[in-house]
Amino acid sequence: MIEIRMHGRGGQGGVIAAKILASAMFKEGRFAQSFPSFGVERRGAPVLAFTRVDDKPIRLRTAIYEPDHLIILDATLIKSTNVFSGLKRGGTILVNSAGPVSLFNFPYDYPAASVDAAAIAVRHGLGTRSIPIVNTAILGAFAKFSGLVGIEAIVEAIREGVPMKRDENAAAALEAYDSVESVADAPANGSFPSEDNGTITVK
């Protein structure tokens, strides 16, 4: 089973992204489950969303405490919340940021990438410059970076899963897909090893 945890803020579309990701993975022949952080979502408040995927039916019905992959929709959450809580050793980190991933000083044994999902979203008319809706762009980037799901399935699931601007959302995902490298090719991104307990902290 693979567990993916998404960190965003209310209004960015993280909950819908987790659901679209589950739909896409299901389309590819696996089993998938997604759910929000079981809470009351307010615009701007930190929101968690989870996706599980497996090749057999998923019975586990708990929050995700030890994710294999992190998707961070808002980089300011890295300072204000413990987004890395429980991240498995070697787990990947994808962050929405205009800057290079080296800015974040992630430990080198956690492959990481950044994607300027906000700029891509704005270019495709998704949300506003101050509140871009980055969920579909980041999914495109995740497909390429993680290699866990095909971009065709992501685009198909986006077209079915977003309430409006289907073409624009699909185009944003495709542009983001082309803008990142696959994890297999990702360069080392930091300069210090993680601590031995298998979890990382921000330095």
Next chain:
Amino acid sequence: MMEKNVANTKRDGLLHPSIDKVVVIEGTHAASHAVKLARVQVIAAYPITPQTSVVEKLSEIVSDGDLDAKFIKVESEHSAMACCIGSSISGARAFTATSSQGLALMHELLHWAAGSRLPIVMVNVNRAMAPPWSIYVDHNDSLSQRDTGWLQFYAESNQEVTDTVLQAYKIAETVSLPVMINLDAFVLSHTSEPVALPKQEIVDEFLPARKASFKIDTSDPKAFGALIGPEAYMEMRYKLYRAMEDARSVIREVDRDFAEKFGRSYGGLVEEYMTEDAETVLITSATAVSTARIAVDELRSMGFPVGLMKLRVFRPFPVDEVRELAKHVRKIGVMDRNVSFGATGIIYQETKAVLYNAADRPSVFGFIAGLGGRDITPETIKEIFSYLMNHDEPESESVWVSLKTSDADQGARPFPETGAGIRRSEGVK
């Protein structure tokens, strides 16, 4: 890329000929789609978190013309149930959905619906009662309605939600009693997962239009809801009691019919998991069952003879199934996601009650867990099994699992440390 893993044989269950399509949807929508397939004629509801998306989706389905039903917006849950009662008396198939305080507000009319023998089906998204305010899951809302005469089902997956709504109308219309289908707030209601939606024509075969044996009809006037004297009230109550008793065999039969048509079965009132040679069995309900299966598998792989009984139906209580289980196990644990103040967990009380007059009475242990949305993880379940395997007799009436305590909490009973926990080297004591 799209062909990846298409040969996944674990997905064969999603290929049954009765299936129209498989969609990834949340638990609330799993209910909405089933209501559409059941060709419900009247829907009345008042919004409350986390139920709202059940009727939100239904309002879209009705306004899009995909379901020929009257959608009645009301000013309270009390009125929602009143609308269901009125339409059901006229012979219509009626539906509503609610949660926690909304269900409590309906209480008076829940008695009315059952006393009038109306086959109304309701989805209740289990949410803890306030105060303190909570929108998260526990089962005190529905269990507080235990004695109203409604059948109560608890669902483990979104697929079971869809399938139970379809079964519920068939059961309700056979025994002339209302049915409440419960699903855990967020853990099921807002979790998206694959759900097989059956073909309409096969649902129509399974669940034909309702034929009310008596109804309000202006061309054939009758009086309903009249005052009745002591000479007949008790007999009417006995008939209701009998209907609930008889519902057990109807539930089993409908589940068998359902399996024949749709290829999925839920075992009737309970489902047993790894109980055949088990010495220690945990009884629990709803989504905790799904997670508990994982814990049972892990303990089995370590050689511990443990098993699980899923309580799918709480009313009528599965008396025969629990007594049958008691014949071949040494210990029974009951995990309640509820509490009856002044007593214990509610399912624990019921389990002990049906065993008291039985010949075989294993030790029965009670555990309270997961109140107000506290996460129930495989570790929670393993902690409980560890307690069960390390104690011969219950130490207290109900053990509160993972309770946070401080010195100020005089009298609170924390979950006792069993010390070693469960290790491969330990045998079952």
